[in-house]
Amino acid sequence: MEKTTLWTRFGVPTKVPRRRTCATGTRASAGSGKRIAYGKRTKWNGTAKGTVPARRGGVVRVNPSTALAVSQQETLFAIVLLAETLYARSNAERDDPAKPSLPATLVSCAGLLGSVALIYPANEDTAPIGFGVGFFATALVIYNAIQRLNKTKPNPSEWPGPRAWPITVLVVSVLVLFILFQGLTNA
Numbered sequence: 001m002e003k004t005t006l007w008t009r010f011g012v013p014t015k016v017p018r019r020r021t022c023a024t025g026t027r028a029s030a031g032s033g034k035r036i037a038y039g040k041r042t043k044w045n046g047t048a049k050g051t052v053p054a055r056r057g058g059v060v061r062v063n064p065s066t067a068l069a070v071s072q073q074e075t076l077f078a079i080v081l082l083a084e085t086l087y088a089r090s091n092a093e094r095d096d097p098a099k100p101s102l103p104a105t106l107v108s109c110a111g112l113l114g115s116v117a118l119i120y121p122a123n124e125d126t127a128p129i130g131f132g133v134g135f136f137a138t139a140l141v142i143y144n145a146i147q148r149l150n151k152t153k154p155n156p157s158e159w160p161g162p163r164a165w166p167i168t169v170l171v172v173s174v175l176v177l178f179i180l181f182q183g184l185t186n187a
Helices: 064-091 102-119 127-151 164-185
Strands: 006-009 012-015 035-038 041-044
Touching: 064 102, 064 127, 064 164, 102 127, 127 164
Parallel strands: none
Antiparallel strands: 006 012, 035 041
């Protein structure tokens, strides 16, 4: 039964509108995710249509496929980083100041593999910590690559030159940092 109480809108008497209901006939509350029909338009309660709902309670849910992809890429990066360090150290002279630091590389690889151990189970509690550990380990790799690049003397007669590997490590490290950032934002 409709209410027949009159009220005015812009001076014109109209009927009091009924409550808007969902397609199921139940009332939609804020944040319920139910649709309310307004003529030809549709409004989603809680969030605007096409936007991502806010995280509730600070819980970060990690998509298992994202966790797997980030873990694989970090593991491969750690292996390549360790292999490049061992290869560069074996070909460098003893007194070369630009040879990579083995202890710093081992710490970085341990941090990356520790990050993988925290991210891969796609656990809500450990994944953000794993992403943070991966950030710090990758930042250490970037710092060491910049230090190595500054200590390397350019040689114009040699191509691609002695600075090619430090620059390659630097570029790949920045890409891994982006991967970690994207993994955290897609979580």
